[in-house]
Amino acid sequence: MTTTTEQLEQVARLAAEAAPVWRTSSAGERAGWLRAIADALDANATELVEIADRETRLGSARLTGEVARTTGQLRSFASVVEEGSFREIVVDDADAGATPPRPELRRWLVGLGPVAVFSASNFPFAFSVAGGDTASALAAGNPVIVKAHSGHPELSRRTAEIVAEALRAAGAPEGSFALVEGREAGNALVRHPVVQAAGFTGSVSGGRALFDLATGRPDPIPFYGELGSINPVVLTPAAVTARGRDLAAGLVGSFTLGAGQFCTKPGVVFIPSDAGFEDAVATAVGSVAGGPLLTDRITAAFPDGIRTLLDDASTSIIAHGAETPDGARPVVVTTDAAAVAARPETLLEEVFGPLTLLVRYRDEADLHAALHVVPGSLTATLHAEDGDDVSETLELLQLRAGRVLFAGWPTGVAVTWSQHHGGPWPATTSLHTSVGATAIRRFLRPVVFQDAPERLLPPELRDAALASVPHRRNGVLVIPA
Structure with a gap:
């Protein structure tokens, strides 16, 4: 009509x-x-x-x-x-x-x-x-x-x-x-x-x-x-050491919630290299199913988005979720911070559906170079420990999002007087x-x-x-x- x-x-x-x-x-x-x-x-x-x-x-x-x-x-x-x-x-x-x-x-x-x-x-x-x-x-x-x-x-x-x-x-x-x-x-x-x-x-x-x-x-x-919003997440080495398994389970629960069709889905996660976090995520996602996507157009766009990511030489799939007969299967892709800093227009494009991109960083300089090119988002999340000096990282995240989280995951938006659901372009x-x-x-x-x-x-x-x-x-x- x-x-x-x-x-x-x-x-x-x-x-x-x-x-x-x-x-x-x-x-x-x-x-x-x-x-x-x-x-x-x-x-x-x-x-x-x-x-x-x-x-x-x-x-x-x-x-x-x-x-x-x-x-x-x-x-x-x-x-x-x-x-x-x-x-x-x-x-x-x-x-x-x-x-x-x-x-x-x-x-x-x-x-x-x-x-x-x-x-x-x-x-x-x-x-x-x-x-x-x-x-x-x-x-x-x-x-x-x-x-x-x-x-x-x-x-x-x-x-x-x-x-x-x-x-x-x-x-x-x-x-x-x-x-x-x-x-x-x-x-x-x-x-x-x-x-x-x-x-x-x-x-x-x-x-x-x-x-x-x-x-x-x-x-x-x-x-x-x-x-659009990719909602960056940063995990410090100390956070992964202290609670890596719990963080992996939380990430999987968040990026697969609603078959990854939330505007606050954690789409890009910066993780320390050689900390074993990829293995923890692969273990956590293996038994998690996706689900049907909302429209034919979204359903067709999801595999296209995956292919675009995988066309970049720096990327690879490290894990899938459980298969479902009529739904999008969760997928975890990895790359590194240097590639993101060099090609953000490809690697930081939002993929609507149950996909998250793990970005390995070697040190703070490597992380911050990548964060400088992250587009505006609705949320940014920082998981750190009390002994971490994260002042510069926090400043970069504040510049790129309207809501900064220090615990939990960004899916879920409380309807309150203090809430802000917005962010720099292209988030809003x-x-x-x-x-x-x-x-x-x-x-x-x-x-x-x-x-x-x-x-x-x-x-x-x-x-x-x-x-x-x-x-x-x-x-x-x-x-x-």
């Missing part, structure tokens, strides 16, 4: 009409609308999981958990809206004695207007129709138009029906939410003058094409894309996160009222309302009791 030009125009017109209602909605109204969506999805979870498993083969246990994460995100953003600090309200009182004289200024953040959201294939709930981008855009006070992913069309339509009906029943305006389908409709959506921002999770090539459309408009709009196209409370910041813009009569101020900026909202006044942070 493809959305026609006429259908897209209708959707855009309704979203434009709904935008002022969303922008001026009270915290209570907006939070109620978000919770209504969450309640409706929970009420229909069994049906949705059955559809999702049929289209993605991710399994009911994984998908049931993902529905809970999705509804949890919606409720979390409802709480963010009610708490109010996302508005970043700042008041400077008038001061005629200042040099120069200062007018009264009241600043806050408001919704941009209709937002386009592009669904991801690997998270059919949490990063899809009612996922984090949709939740944060609605929480910011914007109608949302979602472009469905072709990997789960039936699920996308049913989820959209549930969301739209929940909003309607909760009293949200017509045009608050809509779904479009087809690549041309997605391209047209980004170019449509009604749309004021776009969120995307997917491939570098697809994201870059949409980014160029967004910035090439007569009126360019922000494009928040989460694209901006400095903002797509997970956690501050993801809302992507879909807001600042507006300042100067010397405005109180009757013309938005209710939230009047003194009576400020008593219950975190804000800054004359440089002093005010926290309601």
Whole structure:
């Protein structure tokens, strides 16, 4: 099913009409609308999981958990809206004695207007129709138009029906939410003058094409894309000596989780030469199965990615996981740091699926030369011991990732106020996160009222309302009791 030009125009017109209602909605109204969506999805979870498993083969246990994460995100953003600090309200009182004289200024953040959201294939709930981008855009006070992913069309339509009906029943305006389908409709959506921002999770090539459309408009709009990420991991010699077997088991569990289709998969692991870590990984992966990949396109690309790696003379396969009749078999490839430093464009290309690349390094200089060419990632992980001097390594990892881990493995992203799910290009196209409370910041813009009569101020900026909202006044942070 493809959305026609006429259908897209209708959707855009309704979203434009709904935008002022969303922008001026009270915290209570907006939070109620978000919770209504969450309640409706929970009420229909069994049906949705059955559809999702049929289209993605991710399994009911994984998908049931993902529905809970999705509804949890919606409720979390409802709480963010009610708490109010996302508005970043700042008041400077008038001061005629200042040099120069200062007018009264009241600043806050408001919704941009209709937002386009592009669904991801690997998270059919949490990063899809009612996922984090949709939740944060609605929480910011914007109608949302979602472009469905072709990997789960039936699920996308049913989820959209549930969301739209929940909003309607909760009293949200017509045009608050809509779904479009087809690549041309997605391209047209980004170019449509009604749309004021776009969120995307997917491939570098697809994201870059949409980014160029967004910035090439007569009126360019922000494009928040989460694209490719290899998520480097560094193991020090001391860490391998102290707990090599456990680290190997953790790595295998992480890079094979979800058949290697997580954007936070540890794709490149720097290991000390001659420490025996490759053998530990080979032992750990031998009995671990992969699984079916999400789409025919991803399934075809996985062996192509392996072949591209193996075309480099420095690489070799050291281990496979267990074979499965209808899934991608896990694979571990090795190379060395000198080759990575010389040919990063080949050896550090993301391979989506259950593959990890072990990169042997001789010493710190060898490691750091390779880390200098690692592209931007969502995460970086450092496993070291207390006696290790890792200051320079840590500095390099901080430059290349938005989240640095010192224990565990990067798969799994907590939905919290402090979370940052983003990183330098090509991990994302901006400095903002797509997970956690501050993801809302992507879909807001600042507006300042100067010397405005109180009757013309938005209710939230009047003194009576400020008593219950975190804000800054004359440089002093005010926290309601």
